[in-house]
Amino acid sequence: xxxxxxxxxxxxxxxxxxxxxxxxxxxxxxxxxxxxxxxxxxxxxxxxxxxxxxxxxxxxxxxxxxxxxxxxxxxxxxxxxxxxxxxxxxxxxxxxxxxxxxxxxxxxxxxxxxxxxxxxxxxxxxxxxxxx
Amino acid sequence: xxxxxxxxxxxxxxxxxxxxxxxxxxxxxxxxxxxxxxxxxxxxxxxxxxxxxxxxxxxxxxxxxxxxxxxxxxxxxxxxxxxxxxxxxxxxxxxxxxxxxxxxxxxxxxxxxxxxxxxxxxxxxxxxxxxx
DNA sequence: CCGTATCCTCCTCGATACTG
DNA sequence: CAGTATCGAGGAGGATACGG
Numbered sequence: 001x002x003x004x005x006x007x008x009x010x011x012x013x014x015x016x017x018x019x020x021x022x023x024x025x026x027x028x029x030x031x032x033x034x035x036x037x038x039x040x041x042x043x044x045x046x047x048x049x050x051x052x053x054x055x056x057x058x059x060x061x062x063x064x065x066x067x068x069x070x071x072x073x074x075x076x077x078x079x080x081x082x083x084x085x086x087x088x089x090x091x092x093x094x095x096x097x098x099x100x101x102x103x104x105x106x107x108x109x110x111x112x113x114x115x116x117x118x119x120x121x122x123x124x125x126x127x128x129x130x131x132x
Numbered sequence: 133x134x135x136x137x138x139x140x141x142x143x144x145x146x147x148x149x150x151x152x153x154x155x156x157x158x159x160x161x162x163x164x165x166x167x168x169x170x171x172x173x174x175x176x177x178x179x180x181x182x183x184x185x186x187x188x189x190x191x192x193x194x195x196x197x198x199x200x201x202x203x204x205x206x207x208x209x210x211x212x213x214x215x216x217x218x219x220x221x222x223x224x225x226x227x228x229x230x231x232x233x234x235x236x237x238x239x240x241x242x243x244x245x246x247x248x249x250x251x252x253x254x255x256x257x258x259x260x261x262x263x264x
Numbered sequence: 265c266c267g268t269a270t271c272c273t274c275c276t277c278g279a280t281a282c283t284g
Numbered sequence: 285c286a287g288t289a290t291c292g293a294g295g296a297g298g299a300t301a302c303g304g
Contacts, residue, residue, distance in 0.1 A: 010248040017247040020172060022193030029246040029253055034166050036277095040152060052286055061154030063278050068287065078256025089285040090284080099252055106245050109238045114161040115149040116142040120231055121161055124210025168297095184266060195298055200267065221265040222304080268303075276295080283288075 032077070037062060037070045039107035042096070045080065046104055049095040079103060164209065169194060169202045171239035174228070177212065178236055181227040211235060 017026035032038070037059065044050060044058045056067055071094060074080045079100040085091040096104060149158035164170070169191065176182060176190045188199055203226060206212045211232040217223040228236060 009251075013249070013251050014244060014247040017250045019243050019247055020176075020190055020192060025254065026247045026250045029250055030171065030243060031168050033242055033246060034168050034171070036163055036166050039162065039166070044152075056286095058152055060152060064287075065279090066277065069277090076257055076260040077253045078260075079253075084286095090287090092286060099249065099256070102249070103245060106241045109241065110165055111151050111162060112146060113235060113238045114151055114165060115146045115158045117145070117231060117234070118149045118158045118161055119141075119145050121209045121211075122157065124231070125208055127210075128208040196267075197299090198297060201297090216266095219265095222267090224266060266304090268301105270301085271299085273298085274296090276293105278291105278293090280291085281289085284286095 029077075032073065033103075033107070035070065037066055038074065039111050041067075041070060041074065042079075042100065042104050042107045043111055045094060045096050045100070046108065049093045052092045052094070055094065074100070161209075164205065165235075165239070167202065169198055170206065171243050173199075173202060173206065174211075174232065174236050174239045175243055177226060177228050177232070178240065181225045184224045184226070187226065206232070 018024055019026045019030045021027060040059045040062075041055060044055050050058075052067075052071075055071075056062060056064070059067070071080070071082065075082050075094075078097055080094050080096050083093050083095075085093070150156055151158045151162045153159060172191045172194075173187060176187050182190075184199075184203075187203075188194060188196070191199070203212070203214065207214050207226075210229055212226050212228050215225050215227075217225070
């Protein structure tokens, strides 16, 4: 059964890779995911292929440099695919790979959590600041 | 019904807070969560209260400065509680708040994803590097 | 044991200017 | 449109030393 095998492979991977260990490659991957822009890009691509300029418009405040850089990193990691349509002007689109699709719910949960619990955090901050 | 009310509050919060908008407070919260150490600290506290030195030992490679700084931020955000037992030497413990408990599964999922999918990412990187 | 304070370095990130 | 190249400021974050 292919699915079970894949699940077993992932379990095995988690035994071998421990992000608590500084030198572990998965720690570097965790650092990569712990990025300002990664979750926003992933969520922006949730509904399918998007052009470079569309992503830029969705994610307010991202600089051209950071957007390009983060997209390249995610492409290198196999999380998204960059495709070029030769035309004038050229058209570049990005879409999630299956690997990226598997990451999407995870990072989307982080974005949602931040949006949902912001009020509680703001209350906690005011309480803390009042006492310190 | 208290639970339903809380759920409604969160839904409302998600309508009002949109992390795609740079100025939105939830975007700052997302940036806070997008931190090298946050998920590791949260997961380290998953099984309950831990002393400062225990956390430091669990998370290999974290400097005293960053650990203290991140713990302070998380305390201010109401995600964990710091408690001091006056003794000689002093004993300082950290544990998750209910808010922190609600965040735990989310960030743990990120850590797990990184550990599980590291092999695929490494393959993707080798493929990418071979072609560029 | 659990910090705080200081210094110093690197590297992230934004701004700007330029190309196919 | 979708980049690349370069520069420069600022902050992240480590090392070290010291304090309650």
